[in-house]
Amino acid sequence: MDFSVYILYCVAVIVMIATPGPVMLLVAGAGLRGGYKKALHTIFGTNLASLVLIATSVLILKGFLNIASHWFDIIKILGCLYIAYLGMQIVREALSQTQQAHEISSQVQSSFKQGFLVGISNPKDIIFFASFFPQFTHVMHNLDQSLILLTLTWIVLDFATLSVVYFGFNALSKSKSYNKILLSCGAILLVVALYGIYSVWF
Structure with a gap:
């Protein structure tokens, strides 16, 4: 086993997961609104x-699957649109102080389904597993x-890193800046979505 390559892979995974992006912000939003259960x-x-992305990458590596690049672009665009939708919901909740708005937003709180849809269409993850992940297969x-x-390393580091993200944002949720933090999460999601669409089309 090449430990230097393995350590480099671990560092790369942690940095990629911890870097602000749709998945991290979605987990943070869940932590701010629904506690660790929603975040989990x-x-x-x-x-x-x-x-699923790892399995797809493995099938491509072994020659069992050949996916045209334009299909990845379509997935990215759809994912960006969904990320923008979630960002708008978070922004609306942060700006609204009414019970009605809270009830509406509670219907779209981060969950397993939202986590999967954002993760499967996240441009950052697609790029990582399509081009970066294969470099460590030796x-x-x-x-x-x-x-x-x-x-297995990805699974452990993914849970650990995103749990740390949750606890960090959970501590911030007790501050007076709760709405501003939530608003920032939603706004960044919108920016990420717009940039993702721009990068695909241009």
């Missing part, structure tokens, strides 16, 4: 999405063993 449901959803001499190790 979201993490489960994003983790399953990652496993961490062990056997390809199958390498894939198992890399996948």
